[in-house]
Amino acid sequence: MWRLLRISILALILATVALSSWRASSRASAWDGTLYVAIYPINADGQARTGEYIATLDHDDFDIMETWFDEQARTYGVELFRPIQVRLSEPVDSLPPSPPEQGNAIENALWSLKLRYWAWQNGDTDGPAPDIRLFALYHAPGTERLAHSIGLRKGMLGVTNLFATRHAHGSNTVVLIHELMHTLGATDKYDPGTLQPVFPDGFAAPEYRQRYPQRQAEIMGGRIPLTESSSDIPKHLMHTMVGPKTAMEIGWRSAVP
Numbered sequence: 380m381w382r383l384l385r386i387s388i389l390a391l392i393l394a395t396v397a398l399s400s401w402r403a404s405s406r407a408s409a410w411d412g413t414l415y416v417a418i419y420p421i422n423a424d425g426q427a428r429t430g431e432y433i434a435t436l437d438h439d440d441f442d443i444m445e446t447w448f449d450e451q452a453r454t455y456g457v458e459l460f461r462p463i464q465v466r467l468s469e470p471v472d473s474l475p476p477s478p479p480e481q482g483n484a485i486e487n488a489l490w491s492l493k494l495r496y497w498a499w500q501n502g503d504t505d506g507p508a509p510d511i512r513l514f515a516l517y518h519a520p521g522t523e524r525l526a527h528s529i530g531l532r533k534g535m536l537g538v539t540n541l542f543a544t545r546h547a548h549g550s551n552t553v554v555l556i557h558e559l560m561h562t563l564g565a566t567d568k569y570d571p572g573t574l575q576p577v578f579p580d581g582f583a584a585p586e587y588r589q590r591y592p593q594r595q596a597e598i599m600g601g602r603i604p605l606t607e608s609s610s611d612i613p614k615h616l617m618h619t620m621v622g623p624k625t626a627m628e629i630g631w632r633s634a635v636p
Contacts, residue, residue: 416511421473448556469504514539537561541554552615581622596613603618
């Protein structure tokens with residue numbers, strides 16, 4: 380009986396979260412009001428220097444995300460004042476559930492539900508309830524390789540793996556925006572095997588007569604193509620842009636740049 384009651388309560392919570400997510404997603408695609416984005420820093424490796432770096436973060440550190448988003452939206456005819464507003468929330472002490480390694484459809488679906496429930500438990504913030512929640516898992520410099528970051532449209536949340544250093548702050552904001560765009564419906568535009576941007580949708584300027592090197596990265600292409608087999612990670616958001624296909628996917632349909 381108690382087990383059935385627990386399952387019923389969990390189902391009710393998940394249904395409430397799903398309804399809230401559907402409402403937020405519908406409002407997001409309309410672009411008729413500011414979307415509130417909350418960033419939750421997490422000390423992912425438990426190191427003291429990671430915690431010290433997180434303590435230095437301030438709201439102003441993420442203003443560039445608002446500025447970039449506003450400029451890109453206007454390129455596609457979105458005249459909304461401040462399409463997104465980013466707020467830095469208090470650090471979160473717990474880690475999100477890890478995705479299954481090569482999981483099947485059922486395992487992936489269960490993990491998605493667990494992640495959304497975890498985000499609901501750890502997504503408190505001051506001010507208006509966020510439309511989009513980005514959990515920023517910081518790792519000390521020297522970490523050999525960071526896990527893949529994730530952005531989910533269902534639940535409108537992202538889990539990003541970032542380096543805890545000022546030197547990486549620019550590229551960290553690129554990762555945050557990339558996963559934010561996933562929550563709005565944008566798809567990846569790079570080859571998952573090679574991580575190379577896919578032509579033409581993953582290129583910032585596919586119309587160039589000389590295809591390589593590119594000067595910017597398409598935000599969902601993820602990298603600046605230099606040659607057919609090499610590319611650079613953008614060090615700053617201003618080295619990225621939104622391509623036409625990505626703009627269509629997130630609902631910026633009113634104009635073509």
